Amino acid sequence: MRAKAPPSTRSRIKSGSHDGQRTKPARKRTAAERERIEAIFDRFAEADPAPATELNATSRYTLLVAVVLSAQATDKSVNRATEGLFEAADTPDKMLALGEAGVANHIKTIGLFRTKAKNVIALSQILLRQYGGEVPTERNALEALPGVGRKTASVVLNEWGLEPAIAVDTHVFRVAHRLGLADGKSPNQVENQLKSTVPPPYLTRAHHWLILQGRYVCIARKPKCGACPVADLCPSKDEY
Numbered sequence: 001m002r003a004k005a006p007p008s009t010r011s012r013i014k015s016g017s018h019d020g021q022r023t024k025p026a027r028k029r030t031a032a033e034r035e036r037i038e039a040i041f042d043r044f045a046e047a048d049p050a051p052a053t054e055l056n057a058t059s060r061y062t063l064l065v066a067v068v069l070s071a072q073a074t075d076k077s078v079n080r081a082t083e084g085l086f087e088a089a090d091t092p093d094k095m096l097a098l099g100e101a102g103v104a105n106h107i108k109t110i111g112l113f114r115t116k117a118k119n120v121i122a123l124s125q126i127l128l129r130q131y132g133g134e135v136p137t138e139r140n141a142l143e144a145l146p147g148v149g150r151k152t153a154s155v156v157l158n159e160w161g162l163e164p165a166i167a168v169d170t171h172v173f174r175v176a177h178r179l180g181l182a183d184g185k186s187p188n189q190v191e192n193q194l195k196s197t198v199p200p201p202y203l204t205r206a207h208h209w210l211i212l213q214g215r216y217v218c219i220a221r222k223p224k225c226g227a228c229p230v231a232d233l234c235p236s237k238d239e240y
């Protein structure tokens with residue numbers, strides 16, 4: 001008999017900022033649950049020991065810009081746009097020389113391109129003025145940059161190996177619920193729960209695995225449970 005999926009499995013992200021700030025700790029797990037969760041990440045690690053972002057970038061600066069551009073856009077669409085953009089400007093000073101209209105022209109195929117072009121120029125100005133053209137590596141400094149929120153900072157800090165952060169986007173949120181790793185109602189709650197649920201050796205890579213799982217296997221409308229590498233460990237399998 002299959003385990004019954006947790007009632008939160010079909011939860012949706014609650015966008016209220018106040019709710020997002022509330023902490024909902026991960027519930028206490030039984031030894032069997034901890035074993036199941038460990039087995040999920042063992043399986044991910046076996047299949048893909050070194051997962052990485054699918055965004056194309058050649059430096060900390062270009063990664064930061066790519067992640068800023070990826071808000072509400074697919075990595076593929078960002079890569080298409082940044083191919084020309086980074087050829088023309090892969091440093092803050094070159095980006096300023098390109099100008100807001102030039103940046104907008106390169107990225108006009110992705111959503112919110114005008115706002116994003118403005119943010120890329122504004123953050124490049126700050127990097128030049130305050131950080132000698134380098135990208136700061138402290139979370140507070142990153143989050144103070146235009147267009148850089150908590151999620152963006154988490155993605156780049158994790159990618160740079162500076163913080164085992166788990167940025168919770170729509171894929172991570174969905175997969176964490178379906179796999180019974182978290183039941184929080186907001187990205188911040190899920191992030192906090194994942195931090196204490198994911199076995200420590202896997203914390204740095206968990207973000208990538210969960211995103212890739214959500215993007216290619218555990219997709220929103222019709223998850224591919226038949227091809228899922230952790231189907232036998234998933235409490236939601238029989239829901240689809």
Ligand code: SF4
Pocket residue numbers: 178179217218219223224225226228229230231232234235236237240
């Ligand atoms: S078994 Fe299905 S619902 Fe569970 S993680 Fe895999 S694809 Fe998602």
